[in-house]
Amino acid sequence: MKGFWVGLVLAIAGSSSVFTAPASGFTFKSDITGADMVGMEIEVGFLDGSSELAIWQVTGADSGSAIGTDWNLSVNGDTLSAPWDLSYTGDGAIRSLYIDTSLGNAVFDWVFLPELTPETGSGNDFVSSSGTKPNVLSYNNFVGNFGDIFTLLKVYWYDGITKSETPFTFSIDTDGIERLDPDPEPVPEPTATLGILGALVLGTVSLRKKK
Numbered sequence: 001m002k003g004f005w006v007g008l009v010l011a012i013a014g015s016s017s018v019f020t021a022p023a024s025g026f027t028f029k030s031d032i033t034g035a036d037m038v039g040m041e042i043e044v045g046f047l048d049g050s051s052e053l054a055i056w057q058v059t060g061a062d063s064g065s066a067i068g069t070d071w072n073l074s075v076n077g078d079t080l081s082a083p084w085d086l087s088y089t090g091d092g093a094i095r096s097l098y099i100d101t102s103l104g105n106a107v108f109d110w111v112f113l114p115e116l117t118p119e120t121g122s123g124n125d126f127v128s129s130s131g132t133k134p135n136v137l138s139y140n141n142f143v144g145n146f147g148d149i150f151t152l153l154k155v156y157w158y159d160g161i162t163k164s165e166t167p168f169t170f171s172i173d174t175d176g177i178e179r180l181d182p183d184p185e186p187v188p189e190p191t192a193t194l195g196i197l198g199a200l201v202l203g204t205v206s207l208r209k210k211k
């Protein structure tokens with residue numbers, strides 16, 4: 001009898017996966033510019049252990065920027081080809097650069113071809129064209145199942161880069177992302193499932209007590 005109840009509970013618990021969001025709940029736009037990523041979070045870390053966060057904003061028809069106290073990250077044009085520029089005017093050195101695109105409704109797309117995630121077009125892997133090359137490059141928070149798009153880029157320099165080593169210029173593609181239904185209606189079934197589960201667990205307990 002005990003085996004029957006355990007099997008039933010597991011079967012119903014398994015069925016709750018029906019209510020999880022589908023992986024295809026996004027739409028993409030491949031040709032975005034520096035002006036299309038408002039809200040993105042940029043964090044610069046310094047060699048002395050301090051850091052500063054700045055939010056991406058529009059600075060022109062196709063350009064955007066995150067402006068810190070002594071630093072500035074900017075893009076002017078389509079990120080498939082337009083470079084990102086990190087400038088620094090302070091003392092000391094920048095040790096890390098984090099770019100989190102998630103609040104800017106954007107994703108990085110590092111695979112040139114083929115297009116893996118539908119609607120993202122071709123991509124562009126991280127390449128630095130001026131300034132000191134970073135020691136560590138890290139792609140994080142992948143979206144979907146294709147391995148080409150992600151939302152958090154981390155760049156590190158072991159010894160940091162000073163103002164004389166900037167602007168640090170690099171390229172990497174970004175695409176726009178939107179949820180197909182950003183405000184879905186609440187789904188009541190999981191609560192009902194929990195109620196059934198609770199009743200079954202109680203039923204199981206009462207059965208065991210009767211033994």
Ligand SMILES: [Ca+2]
Pocket residue numbers: 030109120121122123124173174175
């Ligand atoms: Ca792309």
